[in-house]
Amino acid sequence: MPHGSSTGEPQLLDVLQALADPVRLGIVQELAAGDERPCGAFAPQLSKATRSHHLRVLREAGLTNTRNVGTRRLVSLRAAEMELRFPGLLASVLEASDRVATVRG
Structure with missing residues (x-):
């Protein structure tokens, strides 16, 4: 359950918890490498x-935006x-994740 705030701004704990999951981190890495993508991708x-579930956690943490285009949902x-709220x-996180993947790979 997100901690959130009355201002609707992302909260650090929510962002860190969302990024701590390998599946969600992978989704964020994919999004960081390009533009929006369909949910099913x-x-x-x-x-x-x-x-x-993973996409909802990312959205509620404030990391992603989802918009409907016809019958498609684009993320x-x-x-x-994120850069304005939590500079760097x-x-x-993405750089550290890339380093770990390189070492493991």
Whole structure:
């Protein structure tokens, strides 16, 4: 359950908890590498319900935005908003994740 605030601004604990999950971190990495994508394009190995859960957690933490276009739901990373609220955080997490993946790979 997100901690949130009455201002609707992302809260640090919510963002960190959302990024701590490997599936959600992978979704954020994919979004950071490009533009918005359809919800179904992420984590194809997961059930639709599980994927929806992960996308909801990211959205509620303030990391992503979802918009409806016809019958499609498109997800985008709120990188600019994250940078304003938590300067350097998202870039640092993504860079550290890339380093870990390189070491493991």
